[in-house]
Amino acid sequence: MTDFLAYLRGNPYPGRGIAVGRNRAYYFIMGRSENSRNRVFEETEDGIRTRAYDESKLTDPSLIIYHPVRRTARGLIVTNGDQTDTIRSFGGFRRALMTRAFEPDAPNYTPRISAMLYNDGTFDLSILKRAADGGCIREFFAYEGCPEGEGYFLSTYQGDGSPLPSFAGEPMRVDMPEPEAVWQALNADNKVALYACVNGKVTLFNKLLGD
Numbered sequence: 102m103t104d105f106l107a108y109l110r111g112n113p114y115p116g117r118g119i120a121v122g123r124n125r126a127y128y129f130i131m132g133r134s135e136n137s138r139n140r141v142f143e144e145t146e147d148g149i150r151t152r153a154y155d156e157s158k159l160t161d162p163s164l165i166i167y168h169p170v171r172r173t174a175r176g177l178i179v180t181n182g183d184q185t186d187t188i189r190s191f192g193g194f195r196r197a198l199m200t201r202a203f204e205p206d207a208p209n210y211t212p213r214i215s216a217m218l219y220n221d222g223t224f225d226l227s228i229l230k231r232a233a234d235g236g237c238i239r240e241f242f243a244y245e246g247c248p249e250g251e252g253y254f255l256s257t258y259q260g261d262g263s264p265l266p267s268f269a270g271e272p273m274r275v276d277m278p279e280p281e282a283v284w285q286a287l288n289a290d291n292k293v294a295l296y297a298c299v300n301g302k303v304t305l306f307n308k309l310l311g312d
Contacts, residue, residue, distance in 0.1 A: 105254065105275035109286035115256035116265065117181040119216045121224050122252025122277045126216070126298045128169050128179050129283070131291040136160050141307040142294040147172045148185075149296055154309045164204055164211075170296055176224075177298070180215040181257060188215065194225045195241055202237040203230050208264040214255045222246040226255050230267045242272055252277040280304050284312065 105120065120127040130151070132138035139158050142149050148170035153159040159166075167183045178188050184201050191197035194217045204211040212230035219225075226242045244253065253272040258265045278286075280297035284306045287295070295306040306312040 102251065103254075103273050103275045106278055106282055106286040108254075108273070108275070109283065109288075112260050113288045114258060114261035114265070114291050115268075116211070116258040117214065118254060118256040119179050119181070119214055119226070120252050120254040120275060120277065120283075121179065121216045121218055121226070122247055123222060123249050124300045125252060125277050126170075126177060126179055126218055127277075127280070127283055127295065128181075129287060129295040130169075130181070130293045131287065132293045133291060137165060138293055139309075140165060140293055141309055142169075142296055142305045144303065144305065148178075149303075149305065151294075164206060170298075176217060176219040178215070178217055179296075180213065181211075182213050184213050184215055188217065194227070198227050198229060198239060198241075201229060210267070211265070212257050212267050214257055214268070216255070224253075226253060226272050228255055228268060247274075250277055251275070280306070 118129050139154050140151050141154050143152050150168045151166050168185050171178045171185050171189050173189055178185050188197040210231040212228050215227045217225045223246055224244050228240050230238050232238045252275055254275045255272045256268050259268055284295045297304045
């Protein structure tokens with residue numbers, strides 16, 4: 102099992118990341134450009150959304166403004182893009198994501214990462230990423246749950262680079278520290294916001310709001 106805090110401290114730019122476990126879910130965003138860093142998380146009736154901190158500096162909302170988290174009758178959806186709404190509309194995790202692909206942001210072609218935490222404690226994870234031939238690789242991982250204090254982590258990138266290298270391999274098995282520790286472990290220059298849901302209690306961290 103990977104030490105989650107050590108991994109985050111040693112990786113300056115995993116991009117967007119989802120960690121899910123037993124009664125616990127984290128989602129963070131990081132940014133290198135002014136447009137990506139100009140964001141905060143705010144709560145909505147059924148989850149959270151991203152919002153531009155300074156509307157005058159917003160240049161392209163298409164891939165940075167979305168609802169990362171929505172709660173449905175079946176459970177909690179967590180993603181790094183507007184595929185949250187696709188999953189909610191289709192009602193089926195795999196069936197919904199088979200209609201989507203990686204983001205069209207050449208040269209990085211950011212993967213779409215998604216999680217569905219079901220009410221019975223099971224969860225699904227997925228990553229949609231660009232293949233060498235330009236097609237889409239869709240990977241799905243189904244879990245029957247995990248012990249208390251453990252979880253699985255998936256991010257958009259393996260680390261910093263140009264172009265950014267997509268996450269590779271299966272989701273990482275990690276320990277699940279407290280939200281404050283996760284926020285502190287993220288790279289101070291690149292971190293933007295963190296959503297944490299622990300036993301149903303939601304906590305938001307926003308760098309531009311002083312957290």
